[in-house]
Amino acid sequence: GSFSADCANEYTLTFKVKVTDDSKVYYENQAKVVYKDRNHEDESDYTNYSNISAFGVKPVQPASVTDKLPDGLTYVGHTDQSGSVSAYNNVTNTVTWQWDDLPYGTTTVTVLVQVEPDSETEFVNKAEVDINGRASETNATYHEILDVTHVKTAHLNEGIANPGTETNPVKVRNNDYITYDILVDNPSPSGESGGFKPKAPRPSKIDFINGSFEQPVISTSSWIQNQSQVNGWFTRPTNPAHLGNPQSEMIEIQKPVSAGGAAGQFAAYAPDGNQYAELNAYVEGTLYQTVDTVPGTKVYWEFYHGARGYIAGNNTDKMNFYLRPEGATTGEPEAVAIDSYVAGSATYNWGHYTGSYVVPPGQTRTEFSFESVSTTSNNTAAGHYLDGIRLYTNSYIDLMKSNNSDGTVTNGEIVEYEIKAKNLGESDASGVVISDVLPAGTELATG
Template identity: 30%
Template sequence: MRRKNLRAGLGGLTAISLLVLPVASVGAITGTAAAADPSPTACDGTVSLTNGGFEQPAIPDNTFRFVADSTVPGWETSETDRKIELWSSGYKGVPAAEGRQFAELNANEDSTLYQEVATTPGEVLRWRLDHRGRTGQDTMEVLIGAPGGSLASQGQLTDGKDAWGEHSGTYKVPEGQTTTRFGFRAVSTANGDPTTGNFLDGISFGTGPCLVTTKSVTNTDDHSPAQVGDVLEYTLDVRNGGGDRAVDVVLDDVVPKGSAYVPGSLKVVQGAGAGQRTDAAGDDSAELRGDAVRFRLGAGATAESGGSLQPEERAVVSFRVKVLTEAVGGTVDNTATTGYADPLHEGTLTVTSNTTVTPVGPAADLAVTKTAVDEQVAPGETARFTVTLKNNGPSDAEGVTVTDTVPAGLELVSGTTSTGSFDAATGIWAVGKLAAGATAELTVETRVNATGELTNHVVARSEDTPDPDLSNNEDDATVTSVTEPEPTPDPTVDPTPDPTVDPTPDPTVDPTPDPTVDPTPDPTVDPTPDPTVDPTPDPTVDPTPDPTVDPTPDPTVDPTPDPTVDPTPDPTVDPTVDPTVDPTPDPTTDPTTDPTTDPTTDPTTDPTTDPTPHPTTDPTGSPDPTPTSDPTHTPGPTHSPAPAPSDGGGGGGLASTGTTALVAGVAAVGCIAAGVLLRRSGRRSRRS
């Protein structure tokens, strides 16, 4: 906890209320200025103390030290032993007001602690400090004046042991005073010992705070000019060149046009809380805010507010961006701003850094695609590929080459280009210059020398123009080389030879074709199937051979045609069916055997009757001029002419005669048909 007590002194001993001055009244002290590069470049006329927080020399943590004033930058003491007492923050439970160290007034004897600065007569300077009691209420006095003369009191300051009190005031430099001493003297302590008590920290005397922000840029890819994709690192150095501390220090830097922020690159390089920062808001003293980065700087900086920078104290931060395509041919420009507050004045002061300018060279995004014209080929054939190259810009591409690499199994033969030239020996297509947005094409012919999948690779490059995207500079195309496939064996067929079959050729069979047989198809025979004939097998016919029929030819029958029989059909016999005869059976006639007929007299049922026609019988019905009896035929003992019908009409004799004649006619027709067949068979035999 800090108690704030503002006082003003104008060289006298009377304490008066602080005179609040407009920022403009302190001129260069405030750091406000018309825009410069940076603004300001320096803090002119600055008056300030050195080592106002007693941070030097550094002493161990949780202890105190008596050190010679010659080792404490800026400060002197009137003690005869020239000792200054320093405490580290936290020693005996007392924290520092700022930083990690503070001082105790009067090390070993009652004395004055002071520092001298160069001043300009007539100027108004301000002072401020933090004061605290050690064991209770301690009182001290602020003294300002010319060295060697009497020092004017700026008032007495009293504070307890539980908190730091903050005090400030102003001082107008008298005429002729070019050096001013600013000092302190103990008035009283809670325990009565002037050498114990009256802690001091955060002392300033001089002009107001004045921040100067300096920016620099480094191309981490070491290209000049920068190329698309290069990473630029910006470093910002914020220094307090004024005479008083700056508070609530916040730096903002908009990511420059033509670039993109590199995630995770926020870093405090030097100063309070040095180290990496996250991009998220609310977890530390820096974050990415939309398209800008923000750092809260100085001692005591948090996720919500900036910290403080003492006179001559600095904070250094950095972040990175990547150059984008839109910056090609132009520049990436960046300027930062730093806002802060003067403890003695309301409002926020803003300064700008210098502007860094990074030129960006040309860039051309080459994209290549490769396709196989012939996706399936065979060894010995030609496989063709098409290579298409496009310049996506934004700049023209210079020195463009495309390298076509074929695998083992393919041999480059030739290439045809729309621009440039192709060397089949090296596989290099020299394109040369390719304008932004233009397309070029190459057709490559290769010879296939192997089977399998054969992949052809192509790479595009520009020797003179940077390519911002190399992901589309290579491509592949594959062809498949195959031979005629072998027939797939039928899995249902056992390829094992039948062991019961002798594979030896029959030595009695002459395999030589018959030279007398002309194998040429008969040109007069139309091999086209008859469209009127349905080749579908009759489903009502069982194709299974009759197991009761022996297919073996009768060895007693000579199949040789009778050479004495003329197979030529009798030209006097008309084979045409008599159209006047109705083949339909008489529906009035019962084909069933007449039950009144004696079956013993029916030659078709009489077992004693030989149904075979008599060989001497003329089938035409003419009487045989030389009738003879069949010596093999013996009539049955009961054989007799059939009795006449009971009506006595003589019909029985006529019926018998008609039947005999019908049987004889059928036999004759059978003989004629047999003769015709024999003649045709003989002809076939002679033709074969």
């Protein structure tokens, strides 16, 4: 069966196997998980894998990887995996990794470099791999400076991996970033490790705060203060003439007030939490927040928008929602929110808007903003209630697998596996299914 996995929650599964063929000496396997985002079940499944869990006696296999970076590239950083010890030598422009005992399967280490501003050359790169005294080279990757057409491909600036070829190198520009992935393949003697998969990359979390305007907590129905007093949020006026005017830097937070008596000048309830914001405090403007983003990441967004019943009759507020590079003040909106309210009505309706956005190449800072377009009252000091704003990435189920064996095993011995599944993403997961193919030489133990 399947189960749901809420954010930050951990789930533990256990099962036992019996050794049926102790001539194998070494046994290893890997668990797999398939799941969906609970709020986006119409989208494709996500798949991830656990670490490789092994028992028995594995031969010790010391290993090393050496990657001398081509001239014209500046070293930025590198990653370790599976217990490697690594170092960068700035004299030789070389990165080295060493393992006392390289695990079976595929181990991936990476190097991030930047194309130097004055480079005018082609970059051909290979790494040397040594496993237990057996040395070999990886394939070469090819990049060259782009002369005219600005194209970004090839695991370039967080893009899709593409090593290029000698006759068709990947085009790069000065100051572009290149990530070299070095995959060290070490299959087990039986060859069974060939089917093992690396863990899926974990999506970067969006450092977005105060989406329901619960900070600061207010004690009155309406509170207007300088933007510096409101966690995460900033405002700018629509009319450039208002720049520098203290009123253009104000943000308004409100508490719900029952409709009717207040003539609709407050929302009757907050859809998320106890407070909400009014976009236009004293002057018409844009409410925004800026966050770090990783190019290529799929980001989900949602918000609630409501109209202010400022005058008698049917009141309609129109607002643009943007996701765009930091500092941009133009572009196509991701959504146009149009919501109405009948002043004095006992019923208040919030519009709920959702969608997704893929961060463009090179965009490491993203602004999400709410721009006042119009209000029925035409009063620029009023209009547009906002609440329940979220900007987040998909769910991510991480699997950690272990067993209780302490060394050599014999026929009939029982080994217990434990799998811990934890949702490290920003969305709840549903339809979670975990599977595990038992290693050769074992069978499921009953009882």
